[in-house]
Amino acid sequence: xDSKEFRQAGYRLIDxxxxxxxxxxxxxxxxxxxxxxxxxxxxxAAPDKGQDMAGILDDFERDILPGVTHWNHPRFFAxxxxxxxxxxxxxxxxxxxxxxxxxLWQTSPAATELEQKMMVWLAGLIGLPAGFHGVIQDxxxxxxxxxxxxAREKATGYAFNARGPEAVDPDRPLRIYCSTExxxxxxxxxxxxGFGDRNIVTVAVDSDRTMDPADLQARxxxxxxxxxxxxxxxxxVGTTSTxxxxxxxxxxxxxxxxxxxxxxxxxxxxxxxxxxxxxxILDGIEHADSLVFNPHKWLxxxxxxxxxxxxxxxxxxxxxxxxxxxxxTDRDDQVTNYRDWGIQLGRRFRALKLWFVMRxxxxxxxxxxxxxxxxxxAEFKGWVEADPDWELLAPVPLNTVCFRHHPAGFDGGxxxxxxxxxxxxxxxxxxxxxxxxxxxxxxxxxxRMSIGQTGTKRRHVEEAWRExxxxxxxxxxx
Amino acid sequence: xDSKEFRQAGYRLIDxxxxxxxxxxxxxxxxxxxxxxxxxxxxxAAPDKGQDMAGILDDFERDILPGVTHWNHPRFFAxxxxxxxxxxxxxxxxxxxxxxxxxLWQTSPAATELEQKMMVWLAGLIGLPAGFHGVIQDxxxxxxxxxxxxAREKATGYAFNARGPEAVDPDRPLRIYCSTExxxxxxxxxxxxGFGDRNIVTVAVDSDRTMDPADLQARxxxxxxxxxxxxxxxxxVGTTSTxxxxxxxxxxxxxxxxxxxxxxxxxxxxxxxxxxxxxxILDGIEHADSLVFNPHKWLxxxxxxxxxxxxxxxxxxxxxxxxxxxxxTDRDDQVTNYRDWGIQLGRRFRALKLWFVMRxxxxxxxxxxxxxxxxxxAEFKGWVEADPDWELLAPVPLNTVCFRHHPAGFDGGxxxxxxxxxxxxxxxxxxxxxxxxxxxxxxxxxxRMSIGQTGTKRRHVEEAWRExxxxxxxxxxx
Numbered sequence: 001x002d003s004k005e006f007r008q009a010g011y012r013l014i015d016x017x018x019x020x021x022x023x024x025x026x027x028x029x030x031x032x033x034x035x036x037x038x039x040x041x042x043x044x045a046a047p048d049k050g051q052d053m054a055g056i057l058d059d060f061e062r063d064i065l066p067g068v069t070h071w072n073h074p075r076f077f078a079x080x081x082x083x084x085x086x087x088x089x090x091x092x093x094x095x096x097x098x099x100x101x102x103x104l105w106q107t108s109p110a111a112t113e114l115e116q117k118m119m120v121w122l123a124g125l126i127g128l129p130a131g132f133h134g135v136i137q138d139x140x141x142x143x144x145x146x147x148x149x150x151a152r153e154k155a156t157g158y159a160f161n162a163r164g165p166e167a168v169d170p171d172r173p174l175r176i177y178c179s180t181e182x183x184x185x186x187x188x189x190x191x192x193x194g195f196g197d198r199n200i201v202t203v204a205v206d207s208d209r210t211m212d213p214a215d216l217q218a219r220x221x222x223x224x225x226x227x228x229x230x231x232x233x234x235x236x237v238g239t240t241s242t243x244x245x246x247x248x249x250x251x252x253x254x255x256x257x258x259x260x261x262x263x264x265x266x267x268x269x270x271x272x273x274x275x276x277x278x279x280x281i282l283d284g285i286e287h288a289d290s291l292v293f294n295p296h297k298w299l300x301x302x303x304x305x306x307x308x309x310x311x312x313x314x315x316x317x318x319x320x321x322x323x324x325x326x327x328x329t330d331r332d333d334q335v336t337n338y339r340d341w342g343i344q345l346g347r348r349f350r351a352l353k354l355w356f357v358m359r360x361x362x363x364x365x366x367x368x369x370x371x372x373x374x375x376x377x378a379e380f381k382g383w384v385e386a387d388p389d390w391e392l393l394a395p396v397p398l399n400t401v402c403f404r405h406h407p408a409g410f411d412g413g414x415x416x417x418x419x420x421x422x423x424x425x426x427x428x429x430x431x432x433x434x435x436x437x438x439x440x441x442x443x444x445x446x447x448r449m450s451i452g453q454t455g456t457k458r459r460h461v462e463e464a465w466r467e468x469x470x471x472x473x474x475x476x477x478x
Numbered sequence: 479x480d481s482k483e484f485r486q487a488g489y490r491l492i493d494x495x496x497x498x499x500x501x502x503x504x505x506x507x508x509x510x511x512x513x514x515x516x517x518x519x520x521x522x523a524a525p526d527k528g529q530d531m532a533g534i535l536d537d538f539e540r541d542i543l544p545g546v547t548h549w550n551h552p553r554f555f556a557x558x559x560x561x562x563x564x565x566x567x568x569x570x571x572x573x574x575x576x577x578x579x580x581x582l583w584q585t586s587p588a589a590t591e592l593e594q595k596m597m598v599w600l601a602g603l604i605g606l607p608a609g610f611h612g613v614i615q616d617x618x619x620x621x622x623x624x625x626x627x628x629a630r631e632k633a634t635g636y637a638f639n640a641r642g643p644e645a646v647d648p649d650r651p652l653r654i655y656c657s658t659e660x661x662x663x664x665x666x667x668x669x670x671x672g673f674g675d676r677n678i679v680t681v682a683v684d685s686d687r688t689m690d691p692a693d694l695q696a697r698x699x700x701x702x703x704x705x706x707x708x709x710x711x712x713x714x715v716g717t718t719s720t721x722x723x724x725x726x727x728x729x730x731x732x733x734x735x736x737x738x739x740x741x742x743x744x745x746x747x748x749x750x751x752x753x754x755x756x757x758x759i760l761d762g763i764e765h766a767d768s769l770v771f772n773p774h775k776w777l778x779x780x781x782x783x784x785x786x787x788x789x790x791x792x793x794x795x796x797x798x799x800x801x802x803x804x805x806x807t808d809r810d811d812q813v814t815n816y817r818d819w820g821i822q823l824g825r826r827f828r829a830l831k832l833w834f835v836m837r838x839x840x841x842x843x844x845x846x847x848x849x850x851x852x853x854x855x856a857e858f859k860g861w862v863e864a865d866p867d868w869e870l871l872a873p874v875p876l877n878t879v880c881f882r883h884h885p886a887g888f889d890g891g892x893x894x895x896x897x898x899x900x901x902x903x904x905x906x907x908x909x910x911x912x913x914x915x916x917x918x919x920x921x922x923x924x925x926r927m928s929i930g931q932t933g934t935k936r937r938h939v940e941e942a943w944r945e946x947x948x949x950x951x952x953x954x955x956x
Binding site for chain 2: 001003005006007009010011013014015016017018020021022030031033035036037038039042044045046047048049050051052053056060064065066067068069070071072078079082083084085086087088089090092093094096097098099100101105106107108109110111113114116117120121122124125138139141142145149160161162163164165166167168170173174183184185187188191192193194195196197198199240241296302303304320322323324325326327330331334335343344345346348352355356358359360361362363364365426437438439440448
């Protein structure tokens, strides 16, 4: 591909993406394809001869696009949002064009220093107290893994890194505490870091599904009596099922008193702390040792971009650093080498898209957009509560509503309601006008309506509510 | 930013990237900035009001670009290449525009199925035998970590995941074998996965810096006698210092006989197996349990894109899978959910850029470009060997030449030569016309010339050789 072909294909793609974002509603949210259907359209081997880009883009539209789930559709209400924006897409384009590896300061000083400054900007926006140092990671999964490794090495005086399992007395295992509502990445990280499932202590939740600090305290005490070594608390600000906010102001003092690492997983909800009215969700964050939240979820930065903050970067570096001759530079004691702040050695120049987004939107507009999402969720919650055929299943502190269809006068039990709501969700998703997913709360199949796409307006939420009610009413089985 | 502004800024960026790739030579390879200099140009906080994109792009050129290290400069010979290309950049742009999270089949069927097919294409290009199943990961660091976790769980019957350190008898530690030349990510992965540094057994290398199979066998036997549990061999195809090729055909049968997991780290060199003349580097790969190589290094795909292959995906999934209610779909037993094939839950749609690159270049052109890089390295090696003032320090099987300045008649020892070569490297890099880095071989400070940028031609390599000789000759201290 020469420069001329690059420009032609590039302009076409810029136009394509602009049209796509303007008119995402033209597409079904969830595609209508069977397993294997898209794969069957792709030949079995790479071509020997090069092909022209115009034809490849035609093939994309014909063969691939029909199998895409449209995460940036304004009627995508599934999971949590992974929202996106023009400035972010352009930042990713520029980052790809530069092709920089930001592993060391020397391998691109601007990448490291812009990243440092962007972490300061983000910390300012969410009102983080002084003393936290930030780095961009790919996902909250790896950030939480880093936090667990920091906790492991703090508890063992760096002996686990050096000696492995023998650093731990089998009768005195290291213990991790998180609530029943913690994200699966905590369990996965604990397995990877070698804690073992059985050393993940599940703390009870209150009726609002937030961690019960008294139960946390009791479990730590019981573990100490049993000879275990309490090591780490993972608190969740905005749980995946219901966006419950664990009370950091009560958990934090326990962590300090017991000398445990406190990691805060605020993957979705952290972004909401840019709103003065929602800043309370991080009350107590001054007690935390580490925090992660994902601008790639709810701050208009395309995936991946996860902000990880630690209070003691020296400890993080000591846990993570390997220092082979081929990576040493003269500046190593003057600069930050982010390769020692995470799992991977290689790192993209992700600060560019954060810079583009925060400057292009400006903090006021970011705040206005998140406030609008939260207001829409509150409104949807009101509709559910006001309708006798529907039931709210959890509090709505942020952008996600947990609910189910529960027809007035219906006298079956949860099992029947579960079948009914599963069938309703499948039917609604199959229709392709909206997309929403589920969770299970106390054995109840629960629909989740998570509002946070860049283009989502009031009418899209209204359409979702209409679609749900019409489908439920129109089908005696749903 | 509205659609019109997106298009204008997008066209400008497409043109900027096209010009940048055409004229990268206008820039110094390594920027001339002091620590903190770029950071000082960025305000301390995000703006409240949104700013227009044209001004932001102006600021990029004025404030950020002067601090960028130009990885895609044709005179970038440092580390290993992370080469790039037009089709790849466009693939990344489209992937960002779609903003898909490819964690589950349902969250974008086309992303999963194109990824599966691209892994088949790549396997075909490098001549991988049947029976390997591929997934795109971000880096070889995480892929190697996955392999170590697979080995750990195979050796313990999934007990480490379940029970942590107590799954391992302290007198019978799990042992990992790799050569003295293995990449730092192996050590880092072993620490993360909880093996402990002391259980990484360093196998001796032959004079060509390839793993000595007899020493491997002896160390496994000694460990078994001592009661240890041999668990995993990490062989390196293309070591970081010198691109030495560990002999898989000899290591593989040992792994099979001893029932150890064999992971092959071919991060750079794997791409070279697309050349029939270099396919021998993977001879014996049929014995491997897992393999990683990075199209983002030497196959014109912009970072990140690492190809990870396993023979038993069922085992990988069992090691990695967590199955919370909110991630379950009806299709889970019919489809591949790639979230269970790696560390992270969230995943970008990286298959697009691989598809664009392999189709736009075609296999013939990819082969021709890699062959040209290898031929240039051979030529450079010849110049070093023919010049009495220079010394070749390692064999050159691929694209990387290890050498030093050793003036004829110089009667100092290695220590003086080390100072001389360090000073030479610093001087050459400070001049900014070329960029190369070093390693240390048997205590000798070694210059590395790694040839693999997309735009690198014979004249760039000639310029590097001239620059090195002129600088060495012109300065009595270097």
